[in-house]
Amino acid sequence: MAFWLETIQFGLKEIKELFSKQKEKKTQSYEAIEAIYEAANETTVFFQECMRKVEKPNKDLSKIWMDAAKKVRDIDEQLYFRLLGKAEYWSDPTIWTDEKITKANISLDSIKSDAKQILADRD
DSSP states (O other): HHHHHHHHHHHHHHHHHHHHHHHHHHHHHHHHHHHHHHHHHHHHHHHHHHHHHHOOOOOOHHHHHHHHHHHHHHOHHHHHHHHHHHHHHOOOOGGGGGHHHHHHHHOOHHHHHHHHHHHHHHO
């Protein structure tokens, strides 16, 4: 009888740990999405203020996109590299052609859409 009780207690402990890890992953996902949206929103505001194609570096936007990339690194490696590309773009947009931007898939709409998909995949 003691063996079964220990087995059940062990099983319950494992289930608790599993739920804890799932909750932690969901929290990481939310933090990553929030960082991506913060970067996207700051970028949108910047564009609205300029109302023209930006041809100069923006250190703040580059840092925000880098921070977002760090938060998504363990969740979605492909999105991580795209966010690094977005950070690189803002460090010197003059070297990015429209073709390079399209190939890197770093448009705001695409990034925001993929960020939302992270949460959909977690549910």
